[in-house]
Amino acid sequence: VELDGGSLEALSLFTPGPVDLSFAARRALGRPMIHHRSEPFEMVMKNLGASLKAAFMTTDSVVTLASSGTGAMEAAVVNLFGPGDRVLVPVSGKFSHRWFDICRAFEIDTCVMELAPGDAPEPDDLIALIEREGDIDGVLLTHCETSTGSLLDLEAIGRALTDVETRLGNRILTCVDCITTLCIDEFRKDEWAIDCAIGASQKGLLCPPGLGFISLGGEALKRLRSSAVPRYYFDLRRYLDDLSQAPFTPAVSLVRAAAESLDIILGLGLERVWRANRSGAAALRLLCETAGFEPVARRQAGAVVAFWVGDVDADAMADILAQEHGIVVAHGQGELRGKLLRASAIGKSHREILRFAEAFEATMNKVGLPFVLKDIRCELERIMEDSAIWE
Ligand SMILES: *Cc1c(COP(=O)(O)O)cnc(C)c1O
Numbered sequence: 001v002e003l004d005g006g007s008l009e010a011l012s013l014f015t016p017g018p019v020d021l022s023f024a025a026r027r028a029l030g031r032p033m034i035h036h037r038s039e040p041f042e043m044v045m046k047n048l049g050a051s052l053k054a055a056f057m058t059t060d061s062v063v064t065l066a067s068s069g070t071g072a073m074e075a076a077v078v079n080l081f082g083p084g085d086r087v088l089v090p091v092s093g094k095f096s097h098r099w100f101d102i103c104r105a106f107e108i109d110t111c112v113m114e115l116a117p118g119d120a121p122e123p124d125d126l127i128a129l130i131e132r133e134g135d136i137d138g139v140l141l142t143h144c145e146t147s148t149g150s151l152l153d154l155e156a157i158g159r160a161l162t163d164v165e166t167r168l169g170n171r172i173l174t175c176v177d178c179i180t181t182l183c184i185d186e187f188r189k190d191e192w193a194i195d196c197a198i199g200a201s202q203k204g205l206l207c208p209p210g211l212g213f214i215s216l217g218g219e220a221l222k223r224l225r226s227s228a229v230p231r232y233y234f235d236l237r238r239y240l241d242d243l244s245q246a247p248f249t250p251a252v253s254l255v256r257a258a259a260e261s262l263d264i265i266l267g268l269g270l271e272r273v274w275r276a277n278r279s280g281a282a283a284l285r286l287l288c289e290t291a292g293f294e295p296v297a298r299r300q301a302g303a304v305v306a307f308w309v310g311d312v313d314a315d316a317m318a319d320i321l322a323q324e325h326g327i328v329v330a331h332g333q334g335e336l337r338g339k340l341l342r343a344s345a346i347g348k349s350h351r352e353i354l355r356f357a358e359a360f361e362a363t364m365n366k367v368g369l370p371f372v373l374k375d376i377r378c379e380l381e382r383i384m385e386d387s388a389i390w391e
Pocket of ligand 1: 069
């Protein structure tokens with residue numbers, strides 16, 4: 001496969017975002033433009049808003065921003081915290097580190113809990129740190145750390161944070177980047193007591209990049225009114241005042257794609273979609289384990305699998321997969337470059353996963369690792385059974 005021109009279409013994205021588009025999204029993107037101050041577009045906005053509530057599992061409104069996921073993260077920080085506030089950020093990889101970078105840019109006092117790649121903060125450790133620090137106003141979490149494939153136990157953390165709030169008598173806002181769990185893995189904003197949740201269009205929604213989503217609970221909405229941080233485009237008050245009319249020209253085509261893709265996803269059923277993506281990830285994990293690789297994460301996510309590749313050059317493997325098989329996987333980021341292989345099966349059917357498995361076998365053999373797909377084929381097909389919903 002050549003990596004240019006028309007043949008680009010033949011590439012299959014096994015990256016943890018952007019992912020291959022849903023058919024519904026592609027169809028929506030080809031439609032003629034409509035004006036954003038019109039009744040038909042208002043209907044689309046309302047439909048998207050209702051679907052996003054279902055996807056986040058919340059009764060709170062969800063705001064759609066014309067930005068990538070990081071814009072929504074920045075919106076959370078500038079609307080909820082200000083100088084004089086102190087937030088806690090567990091850092092275990094590139095994406096959790098982004099919370100720290102944003103807070104630093106806005107001069108918000110940040111207490112960092114440093115973790116090894118693949119680790120996730122344990123509820124008890126978080127609570128101990130909060131009790132020691134005393135004056136924490138918010139905890140900024142990354143549900144799935146996409147750079148390592150590590151998933152944190154958000155249900156247990158939500159419960160522990162609610163307990164410590166009661167004990168200390170102060171309100172700690174729990175903000176979660178659930179960009180690689182939204183419509184991918186189990187995520188329940190309201191049930192898990194999350195005050196602020198953030199998503200993006202290019203992962204579980206099977207849409208192009210370009211939209212960020214943010215949903216605020218009651219306490220966060222109160223905080224939003226009192227933040228003294230300067231903001232304009234990302235001032236969420238503007239968006240919340242009238243949810244059927246974006247304050248600025250919205251990303252009309254992306255909004256339509258997201259609404260129509262979510263119709264399909266919610267039609268399949270969120271829990272079935274979670275199971276399907278988990279089963280695709282399990283299939284990729286079986287391949288990596290069979291190759292003798294070690295998983296990076298202790299608690300593994302459904303969105304992405306990350307494996308240490310030992311003495312093999314991960315970048316060389318990625319090049320073979322792309323150039324000879326038309327399959328794109330992700331690189332290790334920062335100092336993990338070349339050391340690990342990251343791949344994602346979000347929205348991938350049996351057929352696509354089998355194609356990946358065959359390409360993986362050929363690639364392993366080319367770099368000199370023994371790997372016989374035939375030996376695990378039955379197990380692979382059993383493991384990925386739930387991904388059949390994507391056929
Ligand atoms: C993909 C991803 C983001 C996305 O950031 P962009 O601004 O959309 O590039 C943020 N957080 C996590 C955990 C991600 O996986």
